[in-house]
Amino acid sequence: MKKKGERGEEKGMTYREAGVDVGKVRAAQESLGGIISATHKMISQGRVLSGFGHYAGLVKLGGQTIALHSDGVGTKVLVAQLMNKFDTVGIDCVAMNVNDIICVGAQPVAFIDYIALREPNEALIEEIARGLVEGARQSDMAIVGGETAVLPDIIAGQENAFDLAGMVMGVVKKGKKPMLGSAIKPGDVILGVESSGLHSNGYTLARKVLLSKYSVDDNAEHLVQTVGEELLAPTRIYVRPVMELLDKIRVHGLANITGGSFTKLPRLNRNVKYVLDSLPAPTGIFRQIQSDGRIEAAEMYRTFNMGVGFCVVAPKEEAEPAIRIFKKHRMACRVVGRIERGAGSVEAKLGDGRMHDLQSSKN
Template identity: 80%
Template sequence: MLKKKMTYRDAGVDVGKIRAAQKSIGDIISITHRFPRKGRVLSGFGHYAGLVKLGSQTIALHSDGVGTKVLVAQLMNKFDTVGIDCVAMNVNDVICVGARPVAFIDYIALRQPNEKLIEEIAGGLVEGARQSQMAIVGGETAVLPDVIAGEGDNAFDLAGMVMGVVERQVLGNSIKPGDVILGVESSGLHSNGYTLARKVLLSKYSVDENAEHLVQTVGEELLTPTRIYVKPVMEVLEKTRVHGLANITGGAFTKLTRLNKNVRYMLDGLPSVTGIFKQIQVDGDIDIEEMYRTFNMGVGFCVVAPKASAEQVIRIFGKHKMRCSPIGRIEKGAGVVATLEGKKHML
């Protein structure tokens, strides 16, 4: 009898159901767009950030958290990097609409009061803010022993919200056939797919163990902070022309359709499966399609640009010590098609 291949759904996360729930929420909250007595909602759901027009300025807002990566921090008893992840998950989304991050607020929910834990988390938040060139202007710390699960006094959850000011609005509506898709390297898993990654790796290894395809211990690989793309993206917006910006997070490369659903994203230059991604695929016996639907696979951010802009975009990311290269192109049609191991797959 053939063994069933593991999927994200098997690990407890059904992306299809999540998207259906998100659509329902979007339909419900859209009625509020006519409530404000000042300002005008330009975009409130379905993209990487909500947009509100206030006088001559357009404000972008987004909220996100770190997800189950916090459980790895608890296992490692190391909390000075998840704050970077929290900031990254917010700013990397808000820049996708052409907004410069300006201000951030955090929300830390604890099982028990723990001053050392808070100080370590705050240190990571400050480092993330430094890399993003923005201010942390407030936040909330709550002690919720009946809500926050986990082992011991280090159980916590972490989320935040960012406000940005749009410098050059980029929503993807100008994406057209002939455009080039550029991929910027990730620092690893970033902060997505951890329910599946933990289920696979931590069922076989402890956080202190090494594994065949990893250069660090399992715990160190899982805790590697999410790369922050603010500086190069802001320079790209200032110096060249782009048609779309995509943070590759939950749902991986299917996220590209957020930008424009009326074109086809042909991905024929994606990196091969290496490092932690290879370890997860091998140990979890996971199909190649599932890997590229769930994880960033080494590409943490995508820029869709006219061919004439591609080389300059690559140079700017290189200046910031981030590898950027063509991974595909835009064609007529719809959806995302990726060439994986020599075969085309609809993601």
């Protein structure tokens, strides 16, 4: 049976009902973080500066600060299989890694991929590799190795079934400190940089909503491409403008808007409140998902990037210079909010004109 809201109307699908309980995921991550933190003192060379909880792990090695991060493409690979198109998921894999590592102020340097296949498939691997190379080109880094595994008992599905993940290493420029968000303070502005679509998050919910109603070749009311083409749009890579930003203006915090969407902003600094009062209205695939799934606005902004793929927190006077840098790189950027006094909460003004606590499931 459909759930009823306070006024008796049917409530739409949630990410948890689609199969992903973000609360349980975070609890598991925190438990894992506590376990692995014991290894931070086992290092024989260097020193761990930052481990679990931020966008990347940081190790001080000699005079160099090294950043490390690992991520995958998630269930977006299932869309690639349905489309029988594999030359862009490599871009997604690179993007999910480099867009996180730049959040600590590190320049991506080297990347390693991991491809798991249901069965040997040279053509599939070549297509995936083309995307990986394009992602590396956009990130100004090298792919220095990887692993290909054939796992028929684990990778289920059709002949072209696969999974894709990677790991990136970056370096913080000598003479600069890692960007961990401690400088964020009330009065700062929050800038939002446009996304290229869903990027590579929320696909369990997106697929359940859209692919239960349409095929990948169908058109839909709010989409300019087919459903499959919209779902497969590659994740935007923000490396070049962000690296320029760090060289030219004062930046207090950087956030890749991925899993958990805007609810993860407090990982930058939990001693302030994040007020998002100028977020863009849902368009394109976001509007389509919300409409077809009858999903509440707060649930959408807790799950998807909603057109904002990356956030920059900076002093108010740096907003215009930052916007110009992103424009130079052909990315739209605008002020979407501000920092206020508080304790790690995230509030957003949504379509009903009210402020919602995005970290609460009760709005």
